[in-house]
Structures are given as C-alpha cells and as structure tokens.
Amino acid sequence: MDTQEKIADTDLTMTGAEIVVRALCDQGVDTLFGYPGGAVLPIYDALFTTPELHHILVRHEQGAGHAAEGYARSTGKPGVALVTSGPGATNMVTPIADAMMDSIPMVVITGQVPSHLIGTDAFQECDTVGITRCCAKHNYLVRDVNDLARIMHEAFLIATTGRPGPVVIDIPKDIQFSKGTYKGPEGTQHKTYHPASEPHEAGIEAALELMRNARRPIFYTGGGIINSGTEASAALRALVSETNFPITSTLMGLGCYPASGSNWLGMVGMHGAYEANHAMHDCDVMICLGARFDDRVTGRLDAFSPNSKKIHVDIDPSSINKTVRVDVPIIADAGKAINALLEGWRREQHPRNDLSEWWTQIDEWRARKGFAYEKQEEQIKPQYAIERLYELTKNRDTYITTEVGQHQMWAAQHYHFEEPNRWMTSGGLGTMGYGLPAALGVQAAHKDALVIDIAGEASIQMCMQELSTAVQFNLPIKIFILNNEWMGMVRQWQQLLHGERYSHSYSDSLPDFVALAKAYGGHGIQCRNPADLDAAIEEMIAYDGPVLFDCLVTKDENCFPMIPSGAAHNEMILGEITGDEIDESGKVLV
Amino acid sequence: MTQANTPSSPQSAYFIDDHSEDAIVRRTLAAIVDNEPGVLARVVGLFSARGYNIESLTVAEVDHKAHQSRITIVTSGTVQIIAQIKAQLERLVPVARVVDITTSPAGLERELALIKVSAATGSDERVEAMRLSEIFRARVLDVTLESFIFEVTGGSSKIDQFIELMEPLGLIQVSRTGVLSIQRGLPE
Numbered sequence: 001m002d003t004q005e006k007i008a009d010t011d012l013t014m015t016g017a018e019i020v021v022r023a024l025c026d027q028g029v030d031t032l033f034g035y036p037g038g039a040v041l042p043i044y045d046a047l048f049t050t051p052e053l054h055h056i057l058v059r060h061e062q063g064a065g066h067a068a069e070g071y072a073r074s075t076g077k078p079g080v081a082l083v084t085s086g087p088g089a090t091n092m093v094t095p096i097a098d099a100m101m102d103s104i105p106m107v108v109i110t111g112q113v114p115s116h117l118i119g120t121d122a123f124q125e126c127d128t129v130g131i132t133r134c135c136a137k138h139n140y141l142v143r144d145v146n147d148l149a150r151i152m153h154e155a156f157l158i159a160t161t162g163r164p165g166p167v168v169i170d171i172p173k174d175i176q177f178s179k180g181t182y183k184g185p186e187g188t189q190h191k192t193y194h195p196a197s198e199p200h201e202a203g204i205e206a207a208l209e210l211m212r213n214a215r216r217p218i219f220y221t222g223g224g225i226i227n228s229g230t231e232a233s234a235a236l237r238a239l240v241s242e243t244n245f246p247i248t249s250t251l252m253g254l255g256c257y258p259a260s261g262s263n264w265l266g267m268v269g270m271h272g273a274y275e276a277n278h279a280m281h282d283c284d285v286m287i288c289l290g291a292r293f294d295d296r297v298t299g300r301l302d303a304f305s306p307n308s309k310k311i312h313v314d315i316d317p318s319s320i321n322k323t324v325r326v327d328v329p330i331i332a333d334a335g336k337a338i339n340a341l342l343e344g345w346r347r348e349q350h351p352r353n354d355l356s357e358w359w360t361q362i363d364e365w366r367a368r369k370g371f372a373y374e375k376q377e378e379q380i381k382p383q384y385a386i387e388r389l390y391e392l393t394k395n396r397d398t399y400i401t402t403e404v405g406q407h408q409m410w411a412a413q414h415y416h417f418e419e420p421n422r423w424m425t426s427g428g429l430g431t432m433g434y435g436l437p438a439a440l441g442v443q444a445a446h447k448d449a450l451v452i453d454i455a456g457e458a459s460i461q462m463c464m465q466e467l468s469t470a471v472q473f474n475l476p477i478k479i480f481i482l483n484n485e486w487m488g489m490v491r492q493w494q495q496l497l498h499g500e501r502y503s504h505s506y507s508d509s510l511p512d513f514v515a516l517a518k519a520y521g522g523h524g525i526q527c528r529n530p531a532d533l534d535a536a537i538e539e540m541i542a543y544d545g546p547v548l549f550d551c552l553v554t555k556d557e558n559c560f561p562m563i564p565s566g567a568a569h570n571e572m573i574l575g576e577i578t579g580d581e582i583d584e585s586g587k588v589l590v
Numbered sequence: 591m592t593q594a595n596t597p598s599s600p601q602s603a604y605f606i607d608d609h610s611e612d613a614i615v616r617r618t619l620a621a622i623v624d625n626e627p628g629v630l631a632r633v634v635g636l637f638s639a640r641g642y643n644i645e646s647l648t649v650a651e652v653d654h655k656a657h658q659s660r661i662t663i664v665t666s667g668t669v670q671i672i673a674q675i676k677a678q679l680e681r682l683v684p685v686a687r688v689v690d691i692t693t694s695p696a697g698l699e700r701e702l703a704l705i706k707v708s709a710a711t712g713s714d715e716r717v718e719a720m721r722l723s724e725i726f727r728a729r730v731l732d733v734t735l736e737s738f739i740f741e742v743t744g745g746s747s748k749i750d751q752f753i754e755l756m757e758p759l760g761l762i763q764v765s766r767t768g769v770l771s772i773q774r775g776l777p778e
Contacts, residue, residue, distance in 0.1 A: 316681065317681070318680075320677070321673060321674070
C-alpha cells in the first residue's frame with residue numbers, strides 16, 4: 001500500500017455524499033438500483049468516482065425498489081435503492097410496503113430538500129419519513145452529517161436482523177454536501193433494538209413433546225425459513241426426513257423444502273394443493289415454522305384446523321396469536337429453532353410415530369389430483385404453458401419471478417422449486433408490476449442464470465418500461481406472459497361473486513408485444529399453438545438478451561382448486577363452481 | 591394465567607391470560623422509548639393504522655441523559671388485542687420496553703385535572719363546591735367572585751367522580767392530563 005492510499009484510508013473527514021457511498025461499500029454492497037434527481041445529485045456525484053458500486057438506472061423509481069427486492073430475495077443480502085425527494089420517494093412507497101409485508105431486507109436512500117427548506121412546500125418536497133413511517137420497518141431523517149455514518153450502518157443492521165424489512169434514510173441535500181466524520185460498520189449496535197433470535201428451551205421441549213405424540217402432524221412452513229438462510233432449509237430437510245412428517249408451505253416459503261421431496265404436499269392456502277389444505281384441516285399437531293397464519297392461508301378462521309395443537313415459531317412476537325391462537329409459541333429465528341428441534345428429536349430415544357394411517361389418508365387426498373385440468377389440442381392452457389416452461393427449464397440455473405394474479409397462482413402450482421431463493425413473488429401486498437423489475441434485480445445478482453418473469457398481460461404493463469433497463473444493462477431476463485386478455489383473477493371473482501358482470505376487467509387495446517419488445521431493443525416471440533410451445537420456449541431460452549414471450553392462452557380459465565372466501569380448508573372447490581358456494585359474508589372478504 | 595410449567599404449557603412472555611376471550615378490558619400501558627423525532631407519531635400511527643383505541647395518552651422525556659421518554663397510554667380491547675398492542679409497540683425500533691401497568695402489582699396510576707366551576711358569591715353551590723373540594727383534597731388554583739378552578743389529582747375514577755359531583759353545581763370546563771404511570775419499588 002503506498003503512502004497516498006494510506007492517507008486516503010485514514011482520512012475520515014468527508015462529505016455526506018461520500019459517507020453514504022463509503023458506508024455502502026463497507027456494508028458489502030456491490031449493486032444498487034436508482035434514479036437520479038435534484039436532491040440526490042451529490043450522492044450521484046460520489047458514485048461517479050466509485051466504479052466498484054454497480055448502479056443500475058431504472059426507468060421509474062418503483063422499478064428500483066422491486067429490483068432491490070428481487071436482488072435481496074435471491075441472494076439473502078439486503079437490496080439497496082437510491083432515489084430523489086418528492087416524487088422519487090412517493091414512487092418508492094409501493095416497493096417499501098411490499099418489502100415490509102414480505103419481510104425483505106432493503107435499505108432505501110431518498111434525497112430530501114435542504115434542511116432550511118423542509119416544511120416550506122419546497123420544489124419536490126414531501127414528508128418522506130411521515131409517508132413511509134407506517135410502511136417501513138424503520139426510517140430516519142438525517143439532521144446532522146455526523147450522525148450519517150451511524151445511521152447508515154444502523155439501517156443495515158435493522159433491515160437484516162430480527163424480522164427483516166425495509167429501512168428508509170432521508171438525507172437533505174445540504175447534509176450531502178457538508179463535511180463530517182466517517183465511522184466504519186464495526187460494532188454497530190442500536191440503543192434499543194435487540195431482537196431475540198435464540199429459541200426458548202421450554203418452548204422447544206414442549207414442541208418436541210407434541211411432535212413425539214403426534215399421529216397426524218404437519219409442518220406448515222413459510223418465508224421465515226428462506227430469510228433465515230440456506231442452512232435453515234438444510235436443517236428443515238433433515239428434520240422432515242427424520243420425522244417423516246408431511247410438509248406444506250406458504251407462497252413465500254416455496255423452495256425451502258424440495259417439491260420433489262416425498263413428504264411434500266404442495267402449497268397451502270386459497271389456491272393451494274387439495275392434499276395440503278385437507279392435511280392442515282385434519283392434523284392433530286401443526287408445526288408452523290416462519291409463517292404467519294395469513295388470511296390467504298387460513299381461510300375461515302373459526303374453522304381453521306379445529307382439532308390441532310399448534311406450535312408457532314416466529315421471530316416476530318407480534319405474529320404470535322395475532323389471528324390464530326397457538327399452544328406453543330416460540331419466539332426465534334426459524335433456522336435456530338429448526339436446529340434445536342432437530343437436536344432434541346435426535347437426542348431423546350423414543351418410539352417412532354406410527355404415521356401410516358395419516359399417510360394413507362394423505363395419499364387418498366393426493367389421488368384426487370387437485371391441480372388437474374382439461375386437456376386442449378387447439379389452444380394453450382395456462383397450466384400447460386407453466387408445465388412446459390418448468391420441464392424445459394428445470395435442469396438449468398433458473399430463477400422465477402411473478403407478477404400478481406392467476407398466472408402467479410398457476411406458477412406456484414405448476415412450477416416446482418427444489419431450492420430456496422429461487423422464487424420471487426409479491427405475496428403480502430400483491431403488487432402487480434413486481435415481477436419484471438424483480439427479475440432485473442435477480443439477474444443483476446446472478447449474471448449467468450436464467451431469470452424468468454412469469455407474467456400476465458395486465459400486470460406486465462404496470463412496469464413495462466423496465467424492459468428498457470434490461471436492454472441497457474444487458475440483463476437477459478425472459479418475460480413469459482400468459483396472455484388471456486383479461487385481468488384473470490378479477491374476472492374470476494366477478495364470475496364467481498358478481499353475477500358474471502365483468503366490470504372493467506377486459507384488457508382492451510393490448511399492445512403488440514412482439515413489436516413492443518423490438519421497439520425496446522429486445523426480442524419478441526408469440527405462441528398460440530400447443531404444438532409450437534416447446535420450440536418457442538427453447539427459442540426464448542436460447543436468445544442472448546431480454547425476451548418478451550407473448551403466450552396466448554385460453555381466455556376463460558379459472559384458477560383451481562380454490563377455497564372460496566369465507567370457507568374452511570376442507571371445503572375446497574376442485575372444478576368449476578357457480579358462485580353459490582360463497583355466502584354473503586364471504587363476498588365481503590377480499 | 592396458570593403457573594403450570596408442564597411441557598405442554600411452558601412459560602412465555604407472550605401468553606394470553608386465560609380470561610374470557612371477548613370481554614373488553616381497559617389497560618394502561620407504559621412504553622419507554624428513545625426520545626427521537628417522530629417517535630410519538632410512530633406510536634400514535636400504530637394505534638390508528640391497526641384500529642386500536644386510545645383513551646388517553648401522556649408523553650414526556652423522563653431521562654434527559656439517556657434521551658428516553660415515557661409514553662403512558664390508556665387503551666381498551668379484548669385480552670388478545672391488548673397482547674397484540676403490546677407486541678406491536680415492542681416491534682417499533684425506538685421502543686425499549688412496554689409495561690402493562692394495570693396488571694402489574696407494582697403499577698401506580700395518577701391523573702391531574704383542572705376543573706372550572708361557576709359559583710356566585712354567597713350561593714349554596716359555592717359553599718357545596720368548596721366543601722366537596724376539601725373531601726377530594728382538591729386545591730383551589732384560582733378564585734373569582736363567580737368561579738373556582740380546582741386542581742385535583744388521583745386515579746381516573748376519583749377524578750370522574752369529582753367531575754360528576756361538580757356537574758350540578760355549575761361545572762364549566764375540564765382539562766385533564768391523561769394518566770401518568772410509574773412502578774413501585776426498585777427496578778429489577
């Protein structure tokens with residue numbers, strides 16, 4: 001190291017903008033997603049001379065947020081987004097709320113008007129901390145440049161520990177210009193924030209006692225296991241294999257246990273597997289690991305798994321007993337709790353549970369083939385399209401993102417995940433427009449992987465502009481649109497709940513997606529014939545660059561099986577339904 | 591809450607007390623928070639966002655060195671909702687801890703009220719108001735020929751009772767601090 005470098009390294013006085021960039025580097029950030037503007041120009045100036053920080057310029061701030069989420073979900077590292085004040089910040093609200101609901105670690109840096117102008121309705125001013133207070137895990141308005149380094153490091157600590165989530169740092173422009181002292185991330189601690197992550201021994205013992213005596217047990221797993229890291233998934237696999245208990249997962253948890261595993265029941269919930277929902281309903285011991293009894297999972301609460309003892313492992317104490325009363329609460333990191341359960345299960349010699357009756361029952365439910373659909377020769381069924389996409393991509397290094405709607409549910413049902421961090425979807429908030437920018441974030445982190453956004457023709461138009469980002473940064477994402485010319489899930493609900501009055505759910509005046517892809521500088525493919533589908537998918541995979549694949553599918557397909565609103569898990573509908581299955585109280589539910 | 595430490599019911603900080611599930615109870619919660627900008631908005635925002643009640647709320651910095659404030663909130667809901675409120679409050683990053691003052695044996699609650707009563711000189715009401723104020727150990731803060739202002743401290747129910755008694759005697763205006771809380775003895 002030469003003398004000059006040494007001096008540069010020890011000189012800890014720098015501008016606020018330099019502190020931001022230095023802190024990002026010291027936190028191990030390699031990629032950030034952003035959009036410049038007046039109130040963040042000093043930070044962009046500092047980025048100009050920091051080539052090691054790879055900045056991806058999006059086309060709309062919402063895209064930056066979802067891209068950061070995709071990056072985070074696929075790597076396990078926090079995603080970072082950088083946007084300007086006012087509209088930059090308000091456009092970021094949706095991804096912040098999305099990351100909050102799905103517990104995605106994300107640090108969002110927003111510019112703010114200079115301190116002396118705050119509160120004067122200055123140009124591009126908005127109360128960013130006020131607006132994001134209720135949808136972020138935490139937020140900061142930086143008032144002194146000497147607090148900036150601490151705040152930056154605290155933000156990463158808060159975003160990534162406990163129940164992960166988005167943290168917003170709002171930095172007035174004058175703070176970015178003024179000089180202060182930088183401090184490294186070593187020993188960063190928050191004064192009051194100390195989330196617990198070690199499981200309570202008594203809870204683990206109580207859980208093991210229930211598990212040892214269970215006759216009809218089930219593991220109900222969720223995104224918390226994926227957040228806990230790949231070791232948590234590995235421990236889960238060992239626990240499932242040693243106990244031989246059946247396992248289901250929420251939408252967010254797909255991949256933490258392999259879909260090819262013999263104990264796998266499929267996804268639980270409104271559009272989940274018939275066998276998974278019935279097993280949840282009839283089980284005697286439910287072991288919930290890193291899931292939160294969301295309304296899309298439980299269905300009618302008073303009929304939810306009525307005869308089971310429930311063990312709930314969650315890192316967030318507020319998830320315990322929020323909607324479903326549980327018998328054994330364990331406040332802990334999912335991975336640590338799974339390891340403790342595994343250790344306890346191995347430690348004590350006990351007769352292995354006789355689960356043969358339970359598995360016989362499960363096999364009967366499996367035999368009902370809940371995901372079955374009618375075959376069609378002339379038209380592509382959306383389920384068939386996903387099945388073929390899966391078959392042709394399963395042996396590759398593939399990551400899947402989705403938008404929100406029917407295509408998302410078909411993807412969850414018919415694409416099968418073997419590993420965690422391979423499935424990026426907006427579960428809690430249900431954000432149409434998530435998938436394309438999320439795919440950019442995934443691709444930015446995994447340059448050589450095959451990244452596919454499974455989309456609908458309506459959702460894709462919500463962040464369509466990001467195709468331009470994909471082209472600029474050579475991110476060869478594949479957008480696979482199941483085009484049925486309808487906002488399919490809206491249409492399905494209108495058919496079932498609103499007397500087939502299809503109010504404003506038809507996707508009229510659709511663009512020519514092939515021409516649109518070309519206009520953006522990508523490649524467009526259209527396919528309408530089942531016989532051509534495989535070749536078209538192969539063409540998509542083989543193309544070296546972003547592809548927009550317009551897959552024309554049957555227009556009126558409904559997403560089944562389905563637990564109708566206000567119904568219980570064992571009232572699942574397999575085939576066509578008329579709407580009579582849903583009573584008035586069910587209709588008011590979303 | 592059962593004290594049984596059997597394996598199927600281990601002790602946990604998050605157990606719901608085994609009361610009737612649907613009964614609405616009133617609870618006083620004290621939150622010790624970092625006194626940083628916006629912390630009150632976070633707490634109040636949480637209540638409005640999740641549809642919880644606030645019956646009264648008091649806040650002030652209580653430890654200048656540590657920059658900590660105490661927020662005392664009187665709220666109501668089912669036992670399950672109260673447990674949720676406590677957990678949700680504790681989830682906020684600047685919240686150090688939350689104590690349920692109502693159920694804590696060491697909990698103490700006090701409220702201060704200023705009460706204006708019209709009472710013309712020489713009237714029976716004036717004499718009666720004065721007499722009742724002595725029973726309630728209220729202080730006369732201000733007196734004119736037509737009115738009194740009393741200062742009274744105590745539990746909320748005592749203040750409610752005093753206000754009720756002043757009503758027929760010419761009650762004009764009431765100002766209350768909301769409930770303050772503290773715990774007896776030395777901190778654990």
